[in-house]
Ligand SMILES: NC(=O)C1=CN([C@@H]2O[C@H](COP(=O)(O)OP(=O)(O)OC[C@H]3O[C@@H](n4cnc5c(N)ncnc54)[C@H](OP(=O)(O)O)[C@@H]3O)[C@@H](O)[C@H]2O)C=CC1
């Protein structure tokens with residue numbers, strides 16, 4: 323066995339015999355769920371909500387792993403705060419946020435890495451509806467990093483018989499899969515809200531994946547990653563579950579509600595609303611054809627109705643599937 327593979331394998335075996343100090347930033351649905359998974363594996367876990375006030379140096383200076391599970395709008399604030407605090411030399415950052423920066427279009431991992439260029443950043447993304455995991459239902463996810471050892475360490479922190487964590491060396495692909503599917507989840511909610519049937523939904527999800535791969539490749543992510551858990555896997559989960567907040571947004575738009583009314587009553591964050599805007603901005607800048615995203619964008623801007631969005635998609639120029 324290659325020496326590196328040997329050390330990775332032994333890390334995997336000794337996961338729960340090596341308790342780590344884990345700080346989770348963000349006490350929302352996902353932060354509290356990740357905290358429970360790590361605590362159930364015997365790790366020392368602290369969850370930090372912004373309502374607790376500033377993070378104290380003593381909390382963070384012993385952390386082996388810092389998990390950021392805040393929504394996109396909180397990422398820059400949290401990064402700035404952590405930058406002022408002392409850290410262990412080997413502290414690993416894990417980012418679980420599925421969003422894009424509205425100004426720079428950077429992903430959360432890119433923001434963390436730019437702020438901490440010498441540290442390992444691991445993306446944690448997959449088909450992980452928090453409510454199902456809280457009920458103890460089985461799920462799988464991906465720890466993506468260019469640092470294999472960091473990915474394996476994070477795999478060990480969260481893996482359990484109920485939660486299977488894979489590693490992947492294409493963190494950008496892992497992160498973009500989890501982020502861009504939120505746009506398609508809004509579209510899938512519209513599809514179900516209009517009762518368009520199973521054929522229509524299958525077409526939407528399949529062509530949605532094509533769109534995600536097209537822009538994901540231009541970003542530098544690998545095609546095969548999008549066929550994995552954080553891409554196709556998360557796309558299937560959120561496009562088919564009423565538990566997904568993004569799906570709920572689409573479903574309610576199809577029922578004629580306004581976006582502001584939907585968001586006012588939504589339990590938690592629907593990152594796809596912001597992601598659609600950022601994605602359109604990037605697609606226009608780079609001249610990338612994103613027809614489903616464009617219709618979701620126009621729908622969220624209240625420029626068209628759900629029915630008009632459907633007609634626009636169906637009446638486009640006919641073309642080859644593989645173009
Ligand atoms: N719920 C899920 O099933 C999953 C969610 N995700 C992703 O995880 C992220 C969080 O989701 P979720 O927990 O569900 O969302 P929630 O809406 O439940 O919680 C949002 C979290 O973001 C924090 N936050 C928001 N704004 C700020 C800010 N300005 N400064 C600091 N913190 C802020 C909140 O802090 P506070 O705790 O202080 O209120 C809270 O912890 C999202 O990007 C989501 O896409 C990923 C996988 C699964």
Ligand SMILES: O=C(CO)COP(=O)(O)O
Pocket residue numbers: 420448449450451452504507556559560565566567568569591592593
């Ligand atoms: O990303 C998620 C599951 O993997 C959660 O989806 P929503 O943010 O749409 O609820």
